[in-house]
Structures are given as C-alpha cells and as structure tokens.
Amino acid sequence: MAAAAQSFNGNVKAKLLLLYFRIPVAIQLILYFDSMQKALAGLRRINLEGLRWRVFDAKGQVLGRLASQISTVVQGKDKPTYAPNRDDGDMCIVLNAKDLCVTGRKLTDKFYRWHTGQKQYNLIIIKRDFIHWRIKLASSSKGKTAILKSGIAGSKALEQEILILLPEKSLARVGLYLFCRYVGNLKERSLKDQMAKDPTEVIRKAVLRMLPRNKLRDDRDRKLRIFAGSEHPFHDRPIEPYVMPPRQVREMRPRARRAMIRAQKKAEQQEQGTTHARRGKKREEGDLEAN
Amino acid sequence: MNKKEVFKLAKGFRGRAKNCIRIARERVEKALQYSYRDRRNKKRDMRSLWIERINAGTRLHGVNYGNFMHGLMTENIQLNRKVLSELSMHEPYSFKALVDVSHNAFPGNKKVVPPKKEGLSILV
Numbered sequence: 001m002a003a004a005a006q007s008f009n010g011n012v013k014a015k016l017l018l019l020y021f022r023i024p025v026a027i028q029l030i031l032y033f034d035s036m037q038k039a040l041a042g043l044r045r046i047n048l049e050g051l052r053w054r055v056f057d058a059k060g061q062v063l064g065r066l067a068s069q070i071s072t073v074v075q076g077k078d079k080p081t082y083a084p085n086r087d088d089g090d091m092c093i094v095l096n097a098k099d100l101c102v103t104g105r106k107l108t109d110k111f112y113r114w115h116t117g118q119k120q121y122n123l124i125i126i127k128r129d130f131i132h133w134r135i136k137l138a139s140s141s142k143g144k145t146a147i148l149k150s151g152i153a154g155s156k157a158l159e160q161e162i163l164i165l166l167p168e169k170s171l172a173r174v175g176l177y178l179f180c181r182y183v184g185n186l187k188e189r190s191l192k193d194q195m196a197k198d199p200t201e202v203i204r205k206a207v208l209r210m211l212p213r214n215k216l217r218d219d220r221d222r223k224l225r226i227f228a229g230s231e232h233p234f235h236d237r238p239i240e241p242y243v244m245p246p247r248q249v250r251e252m253r254p255r256a257r258r259a260m261i262r263a264q265k266k267a268e269q270q271e272q273g274t275t276h277a278r279r280g281k282k283r284e285e286g287d288l289e290a291n
Numbered sequence: 292m293n294k295k296e297v298f299k300l301a302k303g304f305r306g307r308a309k310n311c312i313r314i315a316r317e318r319v320e321k322a323l324q325y326s327y328r329d330r331r332n333k334k335r336d337m338r339s340l341w342i343e344r345i346n347a348g349t350r351l352h353g354v355n356y357g358n359f360m361h362g363l364m365t366e367n368i369q370l371n372r373k374v375l376s377e378l379s380m381h382e383p384y385s386f387k388a389l390v391d392v393s394h395n396a397f398p399g400n401k402k403v404v405p406p407k408k409e410g411l412s413i414l415v
Binding site for chain 2: 077081
C-alpha cells in the first residue's frame, strides 16, 4: 500500500485521488501478490548453485519464437557443459505475458483443447428381473482398474436407468451386461479467452510443449516463472536480461501491405480534420501484424 | 550358456527375471542384443552430444555450428568434434581463438535479400 502511494507523484491532488482509488488498487495488489507468492514456491527443490536468473521481456514478442528461445535456455542447451541426463538450465523469468503477440488469425482461431470426464463402466449381472450384482469398473486411465462390488442395494436411480434400457421380457433380461456411465467431453478455449483468463498459461503451455518429454520436464517447468505484468519478486537475485537473437522478419504480404497503407492514409486524413462518414476496415494494430 | 552364467548376467533385473531361469534367459538374451546394438549407437550419441556442445559454445560467440565447421574445414584445421567439445567446455580462451580463426575464414552468408516480386510491387 505504501509502495503504491510512493510510486505516484508527490502531488497532493494525486494523493487525495489515490485515497478514493485505494480499494481497487488494493485488490490489484492482492492479486499480484498471490501470483508472487506462488512464484516463490518450490524454489527450495531446485539446486540453485551457479545458475543464472535470466529475464525475458515478452512485450511485443511473437509467442512461438519466444517460447522456443525460453525452452533452449531452460534446458541448458546454450551452455557448452550441456549433458542430457542432468538438468542444468537457468532460471527463466518472463515478464509482461499479457503483451504477447501472435500473427495471423491465431487470436481467434487458435484453440486449447482438453478432454474431460472419464468413462465409468458398470458390469451388471441380472438374475430374474432385478440387478443381482453390480461391479463398478473405472476406466484404466491410471493403469489400474478399481473394482468395487455393490450388492442389490446399489443406487436406485442407476438401477432404474439400466432396467429401462434392457429388453422388456423378463427372461431376456437375465445375463451379464456392461454399461458405460459417462460420456467424455472435448472442451476448448480460444487464445483470446485464455489470455483474458490467465496469460501466463499461454506461455507456460507453449514452453512445456517444446521441452523433451522425459523425466526432467517437470523440473524444468519449475524453473520457469512467468508474470503477466512487469513486477516480479526476485529483485534481490542476480538478474540478467536476455537479449533475443536477431531475427529476419518476413516482408509483409502485398494485400496486408495495401491494407496497412490504406489505414495509414485514413489516419492521416482524420488527423488533418477532413471528416468522411465512411467506415473503413477495423484493424487491431499490435496483435495481428508480423512486425 | 549354463544357468550360472545366465544368472550372473541377470543381476539387477526386475522381478522374476533375476531369479527364474526361463525368464532370465529371455531377458539376458535381449540385454545382450541391446548391448550389441548400443555399442554402435553410443558412437552416434556421443558425436551428437559433442556437436550440441560445440554449437552452444560457438553461439556464445555469435557463430553457429555450421558456419564454424565450414570455416575450420576451409582453414584445414583437422581437430575432431570430440576435442572441440572438450575445448569448448574447459578451455574457453583457446576455443574463442578457434572461433575467431573460423570467422575470419568464413564470415557466413550476408543477410540474404529476398528477390523482389515484380508484378505486385507496382501496385503498392
């Protein structure tokens, strides 16, 4: 709170205004504080001897290219003493995750997908028109099938459901049946929603998916600390900023270039005060261009 | 191989493979096959590890592995990758000298300008 007050100008008016805005600022500070505390967790597990602390600024960087550089640093592949069996990567701090850029239509068209719900099978032995035994089998996602036995007093709703599905005649019902309870679902979230929800997850997923899938992957994940803003709690550590290697940016495609020139001309005309009632194409400047 | 030899080779195996002869015999045969194959694979793996280390070392000086090696070949320096990786790990100044030699011999391609596409540039 005091820090927030000091960071503003020593203007009396500003301080009075700050008193009114203190509560939302407090909430913001608390939210940042939460992620700070989370960022400090797990540091004891890492052997920090001789590792550098590299700071990546994600402002204006393209997502995949930044993630590729981060993954090489986190693996320790930029050191000549690299060994594939031990994890020697530097600690990576990524700032300004919310200012990440992507090219093309990825803001709306890139989806993060995951599967939910696991199928639960029920093995049912029916004898003489009621459920005699019900054996619950879980899906073998973790490699083990849990087998529980429940007698006739199983859940009534399930029994009713199952008895409805079976053929009508009582003799035909007798036998062994296998029923599947839940349907697995595919859920997806677009990049735009994910950035609104948690921009750090975007970079984390990108980097994690670029690391080799071995036993060191989780340790390397622990070395990554990502922050949405530009505040981080590691000021007392020896920090080095990371300079991105020079990159050859592709020249703009002709259609995109023409559209950009049109937008520029329109902006100039608006500045000069000539008001036209026409509406041009909407362009979001920073997010969709390759520069 | 008699049983005694098989069990001697099956030390450290998992489960019944170290104790029961039928299973141990299978696993030991497989282990010997793997070791035959991996004696050849080890040479490949080590070379690729040397190349990774050399790559990391040269990139610290702004040169990548390909250009570095090309420069060394032009200068007819016949140090092999094993030695070069050891130098890059333990003798940084000597390695820097080598990188400079290679860079003088082959500075790398200049930034390649993509060819201008005639037709569309007229419209812009």
